[in-house]
Amino acid sequence: MNKNYNLSYLIPITLVATLGGLLFGYDTAVISGAEKGMEGFFLGAGDFEYTKLLHGITSGSALIGCVIGGAISGWAASLFGRRDSLRIASVLFFLSALGSWYPEFLFFDYGAPSFNLWIAFNLYRILGGIGVGLASAIVPMYIAEIAPSNIRGTLVSCNQFAIIFGMLVVYFVNFLILGGNENPVIRDGQFIFADGQTMETFRFAITKGWRLMFVSEAYVAAIFGFLLFFVPRTPRYLALIGQNEQSLSILEKINGKANAKAIFSDIQATLTEKTEKLFAYGIFVVILGIMLSVFQQVIGINAVLYYAPRMFEGAGANGMSSTVIMGIVNIIFTVIAIVTVDRFGRRPLLIIGSIGMAVGAFATAICENSGIKGVIPVISIMIYAAFFMMSWGPICWVLISEIFPNTIRGKAIAIAVAAQWVFNFLVSSTFPPLYAFNPIVAYGIYGLMCLLAALFVWKYVPETKGKTLEDMTRLWRKK
Numbered sequence: 001m002n003k004n005y006n007l008s009y010l011i012p013i014t015l016v017a018t019l020g021g022l023l024f025g026y027d028t029a030v031i032s033g034a035e036k037g038m039e040g041f042f043l044g045a046g047d048f049e050y051t052k053l054l055h056g057i058t059s060g061s062a063l064i065g066c067v068i069g070g071a072i073s074g075w076a077a078s079l080f081g082r083r084d085s086l087r088i089a090s091v092l093f094f095l096s097a098l099g100s101w102y103p104e105f106l107f108f109d110y111g112a113p114s115f116n117l118w119i120a121f122n123l124y125r126i127l128g129g130i131g132v133g134l135a136s137a138i139v140p141m142y143i144a145e146i147a148p149s150n151i152r153g154t155l156v157s158c159n160q161f162a163i164i165f166g167m168l169v170v171y172f173v174n175f176l177i178l179g180g181n182e183n184p185v186i187r188d189g190q191f192i193f194a195d196g197q198t199m200e201t202f203r204f205a206i207t208k209g210w211r212l213m214f215v216s217e218a219y220v221a222a223i224f225g226f227l228l229f230f231v232p233r234t235p236r237y238l239a240l241i242g243q244n245e246q247s248l249s250i251l252e253k254i255n256g257k258a259n260a261k262a263i264f265s266d267i268q269a270t271l272t273e274k275t276e277k278l279f280a281y282g283i284f285v286v287i288l289g290i291m292l293s294v295f296q297q298v299i300g301i302n303a304v305l306y307y308a309p310r311m312f313e314g315a316g317a318n319g320m321s322s323t324v325i326m327g328i329v330n331i332i333f334t335v336i337a338i339v340t341v342d343r344f345g346r347r348p349l350l351i352i353g354s355i356g357m358a359v360g361a362f363a364t365a366i367c368e369n370s371g372i373k374g375v376i377p378v379i380s381i382m383i384y385a386a387f388f389m390m391s392w393g394p395i396c397w398v399l400i401s402e403i404f405p406n407t408i409r410g411k412a413i414a415i416a417v418a419a420q421w422v423f424n425f426l427v428s429s430t431f432p433p434l435y436a437f438n439p440i441v442a443y444g445i446y447g448l449m450c451l452l453a454a455l456f457v458w459k460y461v462p463e464t465k466g467k468t469l470e471d472m473t474r475l476w477r478k479k
Contacts, residue, residue: 004256005148013231014155017142018162019224020086020135023093025166026217027062027128033174034213035059036183037205043189044206045113051189054118060428061122062129066421069133074414076134081241082142083233089134090225094218096128101215111207128217137417140401141409145234148255149468153341153398160394161334168327170216177212181205236406236469239267266470267406278411281476286408288460289400289416295453296396297423299357300446301388303431304381326382333389345465346395347457353391354454360384361447368439384446392453402464405473 038058042050069089076085103121104110140156147155184202185192191199235254238247247267251260278286304326341349360383367377404412434442462475 004259005151006254006256009253010147010151010155013146014143014158016224016227016231017086017139017146018159019220019227020089020139021159021162022166022169023090023217023220023224024132024135024139025163026170026220027093027096027132028066029167029170030174030213030217031059031062033171033178034210036186037202037210039186040184040191040202040206041210042113042118043186043191045115045118048115048118049189050113050118058118058122058125060425061125062132063421063425063428065126065129065131066133066136067129067418067425068126069130069135070137070417070421071133071414072130073134073137073417074410074412077138077141077237077410077413081233081237082138082145083228083231085134085138086142087225087228089131089138090221090228092127092131092134093221094225096124096131097215097218097221099124099127101211101218133417133421136420137413140397141413142234144398144401144469145236146254149471150466151342152402153346153395153465154338156398156401157334157338157341157394159397160389161331161338164327164330164334164389164393168331170213171324171327173216174213177216178205178209181209183209235264236267239264240406244268263468266468269470278408278415281405281408281473285404285476286412286415289403289412290419291456292396292399292403292461293416293420294423295449295456296392297420297427298446298449299354299388299392299453300361300427300431300442300449301385301392302424302428303435303442303446304385304388326385329382329386330389333386334394337390337394340390341395341398342465345463346399347461347463349391349395350457350461351454353387353395354450354457356387356391357384358447358450358454360387361443361450365440365443365447368443399461399464402467402469403462403472405476406469407473409469 035055035058039050039055042055042058069092073085076088080088099105100121102110103117103124104112107120108114108117139159143156143159144152181204182197182201183205185194191202193201232250233246235247235250238244238250244264248260248264251263254260255263337349360380363380364377364384366372367380400413400416431442434445464472467475
């Protein structure tokens, strides 16, 4: 196993790439702090009624862009390359942040809510979602194609850490922006005032707060775009487009001259792909990637991430403080995955994580059924989330980035990631009615999906620890 790699060259490149993951987390979570002030703003529109349905569309419109971005990521990665596709994503993040901050630009009066302004705002959010979809597929692909095989899992897993860290950063930024001001409390389209509160109490949140939260992302996006001018294109993409000297040069910087020549020869031996079809290695490998993405979502994690405060309050705990604690736990368990994925392998972590999640989900269901409140259901929910963070959270992205042969990687990852965002939307949108119908049913379904995920991994997913990306090409060619 090759251990002669240049970490001083690899780590800065990986850190730049994972800024795309940080923006992924930042963009998807910024709405959590902005949505109440934004709802108050659009309730002031005179030409349409801003209903809860429309507010739900506004809160989730970025997901539409995520599906689009995931679907076109393979095309973009093949046409522009992995690095330059990330540059495009950085521009989309930047424009979305500015547009969401100032959707009135050129066409509308500032501070005057209307139906057309609502449409413009959502178009900007969809634009950012396309950036998220591109980054979610291409960041793991970029890192996987740069990294040596024996630390590839560790480096790709850093992207999941960046996603979770991006969410925590934006929670903190939103908190600082709001400061001593208060978000409005709105029920049935009406503002609810506590003792001593007036509309002036909510004025900052409604007029400026939500705008500042969205524009804060522009700073990170600009830094990401700037730093991408200092990282190379991946050696495997360069070989694909016939730039062999540049490909070999980058491999030498990463692996040293002696190892670089062997790796380059390995890459060349698998480059029949310029004309290969999506199912050139059979339909199973593509379905396998899709099912990994589907299971990552149907095990229900986004019900926890998006609705954690509501779930903790239902368990009798303080929603916000428990969510912060869970965020810290998530970071710790993501680090566990990072340091163990290349030691223990992908399959063991996924199976252990699935079983741990099932225990957490079934324990939560039992607590709901028995009316148990307090520490036990809170710990059960945190166990559920923690086991996801040390397994399906990072490891699914690792596998998706490395399991496909070189020749179809871009197209296959695009399909898998698009499926992931579709099921992200389905799980997120079905949790509230499922939870309202019966929390036991909701948690029970997720627990069952966790057990099915463990069975799926045990029976069908090959171990990729220590294998080169070219080894995967040979594996599927044999099948």
